[in-house]
Each structure stands twice: as structure tokens, then as C-alpha cells.
């Protein structure tokens with residue numbers, strides 16, 4: 001049985017038992033293989049848009065003798081599945097938030113039958129949350145972890161309406177409430193970065209300085225840092 005990263009393990013923990021899963025951008029098919037070997041899911045599609053990673057996903061599924069449970073398809077985003085596949089859960093992990101939002105937008109017509117989205121944007125998490133809030137999805141869980149020096153956020157969404165404040169979009173509605181140690185470390189680091197960036201902006205660039213100060217202030221409010 002293959003060992004997978006802490007990040008993918010955490011993503012896997014949000015996949016419902018018995019799910020019919022589409023893993024978008026499944027370069028090695030590690031997640032579908034892990035979930036199938038654990039007996040957690042009944043069927044998976046591993047979708048990959050680039051030929052090389054597609055072939056490596058196919059090879060791994062064959063090597064693990066799981067071709068009856070995992071189908072690897074060369075396709076972009078949600079084009080990897082058809083209604084007949086009866087997919088109910090979609091994972092999109094390890095990509096930029098803008099790309100994830102774009103994949104969701106391009107595949108919008110296919111989303112009404114999906115009961116859960118599990119998204120792990122490497123950056124621009126606010127764009128993913130905004131897209132969800134504007135398209136009839138509510139965030140039902142979030143998590144944050146640190147692995148190999150990088151912070152990863154996981155966003156789980158289901159059908160439903162829930163408006164998000166600007167603060168919730170940037171920091172995450174659940175993450176900002178929980179304020180875990182990892183969350184605080186992430187935003188402390190970001191705070192330091194932005195303060196350094198602010199110091200480098202010339203006094204005459206008032207608008208730029210003010211936008212940066214605003215971003216800094218928002219982090220301080222969340223972390224309860226005075227001034």
C-alpha cells in the first residue's frame with residue numbers, strides 16, 4: 001500500500017464513505033488509489049489534462065491492479081465525467097485557487113448532481129471561497145496543515161447558500177473561528193512579509209501603501225495584534 005502525503009491524507013479524510021469520486025488533476029492517481037485500497041470509496045475517476053501525468057496515473061493504477069475500480073481519463077477539469085459515471089464527490093487539490101475556480105466555472109453545468117466538493121488551493125483561497133459563495137455552495141468544513149514548510153488549506157463545500165464576509169473569504173469562515181496554532185503561524189508569517197513589503201513602498205505611492213496597510217490591519221485584527 002502506497003504512503004501518501006499528510007496533505008492528501010487530510011484531503012482524503014473529507015471524502016464520504018462509499019463515494020463515487022472524481023479527482024481532478026490526478027497526476028499519479030495517489031488519492032484514488034489510497035482511498036480504494038482503504039475500502040473508502042466505491043469508484044473513482046482520475047482526470048488529468050497532461051499526457052505525461054496521465055500516463056503515470058494509468059501505470060500506477062495498473063501496477064496496483066485497480067483498473068476495475070479506478071478509471072484514468074485524459075481530460076480537462078470536469079469534462080472527465082459524464083452523468084452515467086454517477087460521480088457525487090469531486091476533489092481538486094494541489095493547484096492555484098484561480099485555476100480551481102476556473103475549473104469549477106467551466107464545469108458549472110455538471111455541478112448540480114455533486115454532493116461534495118473538496119478543494120485544496122495552494123494559493124488565492126479567497127477566490128475559491130468567493131466562487132463557492134456566488135454559485136450556491138456553502139463551506140461546511142475547513143482545515144489547515146503545515147507540511148514540508150508549506151501551509152495548505154482545505155475547503156469542503158456542499159450545495160447551499162451562505163454569504164461570506166470579506167474577512168471570511170480571505171481567512172476562511174471556519175479557520176478564522178478556530179484560529180488554530182498553524183493558522184496563527186501562517187498569518188504571522190504573512191504579516192511579517194507584508195510589513196517588509198510596506199516598508200519598501202515609497203511614501204509617494206499613497207494608494208499602494210494604503211492598500212497594503214489595509215491588508216496588514218486585517219491580519220492584525222484576526223490575530224488580535226494591537227497596532
Ligand code: SAM
Pocket residue numbers: 008024025026027028047048049050053075076077092093094095099103
Ligand atoms: N492533485 C494532485 C495532488 O494534489 O497532489 C496533483 C497536483 S499537481 C501539482 C496538479 C495537476 O493538475 C497536474 O498534474 C496538472 O497537469 C493537472 N491539471 C492542471 N489543470 C488541469 C485541468 N484543467 N484538468 C485536469 N488536470 C489539470
